[in-house]
Amino acid sequence: MFRPVTGPTLWLYILGALAASGVIFFVLQAIPSRLRKPLVALITFVAGLYYATEFFWPVGADGANFLTPWIDPLAQMTQVLQAFALGLGVYSLASVHLRAVARQRSGWGFSVVLFAGLFAIALTGFLREYRPNRFNENVFNFFFVGGLQSLDATMFSIIAFYIVSAAYRAFRVRSIEATILLTSAFVVMLGQVALGQALTNNIPNQQFAANFRVENIANWILTRVNSPALLAVDFGLGIGGLATALRLWLSLERGSYFDKEL
Amino acid sequence: MFDFLTNPGAMRTANVWFAALCTLGLYSILYRENRFFRFFEHLFIGLATGYAVYTTWNDTLRPRWWDPMVAEGRWWWAFALPAGLLFYLIYSRKYSWMSRLIFAVFFGFAAGQAFQGFAAYYFPLVRSAINVPLVPAAGAAAAPGAYALTPMAGVLNNLLFLFIVISVMTYFFFSFEQKGPVAGVARMGRYLLMFAFGAIFGSTVMARMSLLIGRTDFLINDWIRQTVFRLPG
Amino acid sequence: MEHATWPARIVLALFSIIIIGAVLSAQRGRKLFIRRIPGLTAIDEAVGRATEMGRPMLLSVGLGSIDIITLQALAILSSIVQTAARYGNRVLLPVADSAILPVAEDAVREAYTAGGRPDAFHPEDVMFLSDRQFAYAAGVAGLINREQVASMFLFGTFYAEALIMAENGNRVGAIQVAGTPSTTQIPFFIAACDYVIIGDEFYAATAYLTKQPTLLGSLVGQDIVKGILIACIVLGALLLTFGSPVLYNFFQDRDLPLLGYLRQAIEAGGS
Structure with missing residues (x-):
């Protein structure tokens, strides 16, 4: 039954699949309310059970078990399903800004700019794809390279200003923890710039004296203090993540979203 | 009239001017939030969303769903469409609970993958944490700069x-x-x-x-x- | 490691049994303790500030998709929204992933209902901005400045854009509480935010805020597992010091029959 089909019959099969989906939809909407939550819990468990079983089940000489061939198709399916969700975001954006334009709220002109940018790059992208020529390529590049990429690069570079103001504020806090943080940051920064390295350049880079060169101190902080501390944080996060995954898988998670009656 | 759009020199100039204005527009928030920044902020979001629409079709939906279904005859990919549309039932008061079905699949996948994720990522870290011998290594000598x-x-x-x-x-x-x-x-x-x-x-x-x-x-x-x-x- | 080795099966089974066992034990009514987490005690203060000033609160779950971190972030934010709902505060929640949008909207709606103010929920306040990192940051920065938010809660997966959002929050005088498993962004949150949840406190947050027995029980299980891990590391280091790489080999990527690990350790110890 699950074999590729070609020709006009393909569309019959596709329509048949959609019709079958309709039947499934009607069956689902007939499910009584008290069975909905157990159904969601069952689907969550079965979905997780696949990956858990695939991981734990012994493998053959080829490094695969009977579930392994399904990993790639499932990953593909997940990507496709998530791609369908983009429409939700576009709808959300469009509804907010269309309402602003329709009611001529303050700043509605900016919503027009938003739509102009959206349609301009989407349209030129599709034209570039389906009618490739230099004209379409150049227009697309104008919006992508000249617009989108430069806006990205600008926002990224703006962080430099914010880092300085954040460091200044942290310096004003005057607590032990802020002092430790800034001292460590200062030493590491010094160790990475030529000016900082020049301060201890006349200390020989041999034997015990080498311990007092600023780049060696910075390197020691990064490798001997930073690494084990982050390792420990990572362990805690890993265990916390595993516990959360277990609660989710077994539908033990609590919160207003999970406790809601369906 | 639009011949300049095929002229490389003209296009480079246009791109540089556009990029410069975008840069200055976003930098203006460092002074304070203003209409100039707001213009480029909305333009940014519009361009990003439009580009997402284009790449979602071009890089995901067409090669991974449409082409396998239509060009390769794998008709069962048609089931992905109603499954994907389950997301949109959130907007229906009567059927909104059904959107939880698709999320249940995603939650389950995320949870199930946690075991492999934990072992693959943390076992090497545990090994590196254990690999700290507490006696001097045989034959260790003072290295220059150590x-x-x-x-x-x-x-x-x-x-x-x-x-x-x-x-x-x-x-x-x-x-x-x-x-x-x-x-x-x-x-x-x-x-x-x-x-x-x-x-x-x-x-x-x-x-x-x-x-x-x-x-x-x-x-x-x-x-x-x-x-x-x-x-x- | 693409498939489990025997040690992986043993370790993961052991950890899972401990955590689930602790959860089930807690559900039977055992009274459990959770230590104070400094950043989370400030949530009431931050919500109160927004109420006094009559300005909205901004929440963000970062850039994550439908994953464990984002779900945990939503759980934390739901708890915060429930507190905010009691005072009828307006909550803005811009999201970066369209797939998360329905979950976020549902979570916030339910939180308002649980807080006794379903009428105070505005669907348009949970909005999609952009899935592109810096477009999202620019949108949030603009939102913060235009709405003059009084408090901000940043929980989830963040990257470089974290500092942009936090600094704009500072500019409008917002009180900020942040928490992320992204360790590389924590220093910037510490510098820019008023209160920061570090590392595993992120996963402990919902237990702290709700005091749910299931979540508290899970924390007990996690602590036991952490203790076991510390013991493994110390014991492993000591054994390695005295020439026996048993535990070191136990956590390797290759699968061996169970006794193979001991044999490997003995052979390595002899060389």
């Missing part, structure tokens, strides 16, 4: 490593009241964390500065010198 208490330097560093790992992990115990020596170790762990975070802060500053240098170089050289004043590069 902390010349070697061969004890390695042992001291390893002891410090263990102490930091244990004290930081002690800080993250939640289910009992931390009193006495445990509280002291946990407090030490927090201070060591601040040390580590300071190191991350310091090592990132230079990277961010280089991005600013790059952007400033574009404004000064590409835009003002080469495009506005047409000076040679």
Whole structure:
């Protein structure tokens, strides 16, 4: 039954699949309310059970078990399903800004700019794809390279200003923890710039004296203090993540979203 | 009328002017939020969303769903469409619960993958944490530039490593009241964390500065010198 | 490691049994303790500030998709929204992933209902901005400045854009509480925010805020597992010091029959 089909019959099969989906939809909407939550819990468990079983089940000489061939198709399916969700975001954006334009709220002109940018790059992208020529390529590049990429690069570079103001504020806090943080940051920064390295350049880079060169101190902080501390944080996060995954898988998670009656 | 759009020189000039205006527009928020920034903010979001629409079709839906279904005849991919549309039932008062079915699949996948994720990522980390011998290595000699208490330097560093790992992990115990020596170790762990975070802060500053240098170089050289004043590069 | 080795099966089974066992034990009514988490005690203060000033609160789950971190972030934010709902505060929640949008909207709606003010929920306040990192940051920065938010809660997966959002929050005088498993962004949150949840405190947050027995029980299980891990590391280091890489080999990527690990350790110890 699950074999590729070609020709006009393909569309019959596709329509048949959609019709079958309709039947499934009607069956689902007939499910009584008290069975909905157990159904969601069952689907969550079965979905997780696949990956858990695939991981734990012994493998053959080829490094695969009977579930392994399904990993790639499932990953593909997940990507496709998530791609369908983009429409939700576009709808959300469009509804907010269309309402602003329709009611001529303050700043509605900016919503027009938003739509102009959206349609301009989407349209030129599709034209570039389906009618490739230099004209379409150049227009697309104008919006992508000249617009989108430069806006990205600008926002990224703006962080430099914010880092300085954040460091200044942290310096004003005057607590032990802020002092430790800034001292460590200062030493590491010094160790990475030529000016900082020049301060201890006349200390020989041999034997015990080498311990007092600023780049060696910075390197020691990064490798001997930073690494084990982050390792420990990572362990805690890993265990916390595993516990959360277990609660989710077994539908033990609590919160207003999970406790809601369906 | 639109011939300039195929002229490489003209297009380069247009791109540079557009990029420069975008740059200055976003930088204006450093002064305060203003209409100039708002214009480019909305343009940014519009361009990003439009590009997402284009790439979602071009890079995901067409090669992974449409082509397999239509060009390769794998008709069963048609089931993906109603499954994907389950997301949209959130907007229906009567059927909104059905959107939880598709999320149940995603939650289940995320949870099921946690086992492999944990083992693949954390087992090597545990090995690296264990690999800290507490006696000097045989034949270890003082290396130039090393902390010349070697061969004890390695042992001291390893002891410090263990102490930091244990004290930081002690800080993250939640289910009992931390009193006495445990509280002291946990407090030490927090201070060591601040040390580590300071190191991350310091090592990132230079990277961010280089991005600013790059952007400033574009404004000064590409835009003002080469495009506005047409000076040679 | 693409498929489990025997040690992986043993370790993961052991950890899972401990955590689930602790959860089930807690559900039977055992009274459990959770230590104070400094950043989370400030939530009431931050919500109160927004109420006093009559300005909205901004929440963000970062850039994550439908994953464990984002779900945990939503759980934390739901708890915060429930507190905010009691005072009728307006909550803005811009999201970066369209797939998360329905979950976020549902979570916030339910939180308002649980807080006794379903009428105070505005669907348009949970909005999609952009899935592109810096477009999202620019949108949030603009939102913060235009709405003059009084408090901000940043929980989830963040990258470089974290500092942009936090600094703009500072500019409008917002009180900020942040928490992320992204350790590389924590220093910037510490510098820019008023209160920061570090590392595993992120996963402990919902237990702290709700005091749910299931979540508290899970924390007990996590603490036991952490203790076991510390013991493994110390014991492993000591064994390695005295020439026996048993535990070191136990956590390796290659699968061996169970006794193979001991044999490997003995052979390595002899060389």
